[in-house]
Amino acid sequence: xxxxxxxxxxxxxxxxxxxxxxxxxxxxxxxxxxxxxxxxxxxxxxxxxxxxxxxxxxxxxxxxxxxxxxxxxxxx
Numbered sequence: 001x002x003x004x005x006x007x008x009x010x011x012x013x014x015x016x017x018x019x020x021x022x023x024x025x026x027x028x029x030x031x032x033x034x035x036x037x038x039x040x041x042x043x044x045x046x047x048x049x050x051x052x053x054x055x056x057x058x059x060x061x062x063x064x065x066x067x068x069x070x071x072x073x074x075x076x
Contacts, residue, residue: 005075015072019065026064031057 007015014022035053038044044052 007071007075015068019069022065022068023061027057027061030060030064034060 006012017025031053033053034056035049038052038056039046039049042049
């Protein structure tokens, strides 16, 4: 059982990963998700959706890394 302030086991494992590994894990699914959003949701052409998915996944991945570091530091 974890303490009330202690995060769940999957979150502890995620926070224990080096930031480079976190980025390598987070970027591909974000790129695919944002590609689908651009293609289906915004009706962008296929090529543009691919480029936008890759471009948009970079700052979203960075935001995830910053949020993870801040949460770890807050509890730390």
